[in-house]
Amino acid sequence: MDLSAHRLALLLAVHRAGGIVAAAQAQHLTPSAVSQQIKLLEKEAGTRLLDRTPRGAVLTDAGRLLSESAERIELELVAARRSLAEMDPDAPSGHVHVGTIATVIRALLVPLLVRAEQDLPGLTITVEETEGASALTRLRNGELDLLLLERDATAPVRPARGTADVPVLDESWLVVSPPGQAAPGALGDLVRPAWIDLAPGTAGADALERLSRQLGTSLSRRHIAYDYDVVLAMVSAGLGWALLPELAVLSATLPDGVSATRLPGLGTRQLIARHRASRRDPSPAVRALVDLVHAEAAALELG
Known part of the structure; x- marks a missing residue:
């Protein structure tokens, strides 16, 4: 039996991520590529390693055994790399x-x-x-x-x-608007909504204050939050609009119905x-x- 170390690592990624799609995102691969590699590993192992259910992929007993082996291999590789780095006087450590x-x-x-x-x-x-x-x-x-x-x-x-x-990194500010409300098409659409502000002194608070000056009016700021996830929860509940950096939107799951809109003139974080x-x-x-x-x-x- 000849098992691919690379495919074992992908199986471990599926185990850690809780499914093929999440593992593919973490590994910067497509779900079909990960699925194909797991099928090849199943051929090498001669047994099924994943049970594919409506809720996602679940490791079989054999899959769990191999994922534990993959974890031990991973630890050995990390130790080997560190040992090699210690031997290289030019390597940062x-x-x-x-x-x-x-x-x-x-x-x-x-x-x-x-x-x-x-x-x-x-x-x-x-x-x-x-x-x-x-x-x-x-x-x-x-x-x-x-x-x-x-x-x-x-x-x-x-x-x-x-x-x-x-x-x-420079990234765009995005307007995040609640479910059931039309997404803005221009900066002028940002004057009337109530806004969720961020903690004073943060980039988000500075950006909203700058936007207020650009629009030439004082924006209505009804709530203040210290965390972007809290902001999204407030927007989802219809408590206001918000200005969030693209990275915050990228790293979160937008609640159902919440829109994130890019507009010229919003500036960058x-x-x-x-x-x-x-x-x-x-x-x-x-x-x-x-x-x-x-x-x-x-x-x-x-x-």
Whole structure:
């Protein structure tokens, strides 16, 4: 019996994701490609590995056994890559502690962590959900090595003394409107609705304030939320419209009936990577991770 390690890894991905479609998304493949590879693995194993039910694919006993073997192989490969990296004096290594907001973690860093195990096996990366002035303080005092920050692209930005910023991604702001209401066709359609504002000082709050100035009127802001998922729940309930960055919409499941509309003139949100800047900083490990963040951001299908 000759089993393909690549197909075993796909079986493990199906097990972890809970189905073929979700596994395909995580692996950047089509569902049909994943399904075909699993069928070939079943031929190699000589037994059925998935039960295909109306609710999705479920591993059989044999499938679970092979997925456990695939997990052990994965751990051995990670250990081997790290050992090889330690032998290479030029390979970046060490620990990088990254702080950022929830949408960036979901849409950018979760897939990046999987890729980093392949491309930067010498790095140990810790991701922490952070925001606000305390995160900047922790960067300066060395508790964090890298921050991924958001800002409305028109807002002035001044890196704190001893730090430097690297642009990562520009993405569109989108208008999110409730079920049963016509999606806007122009900026003038944004004057009358009630709006859900975001926490003061955030990119979303800055963008809505800028939009209000563009329209030459004070927008009605009935509610304030601190999390994009909460904003979507409010919009779904008909409590107001919202301005959300494309990455937040991409990384979420829009509630039934909720529309996300791109309009000329809404502007962009910018993600930036901020690190310490000195004779020793950024370290080779931080520079390598910033490069990987750039590559992951460039691979996103935005716009």
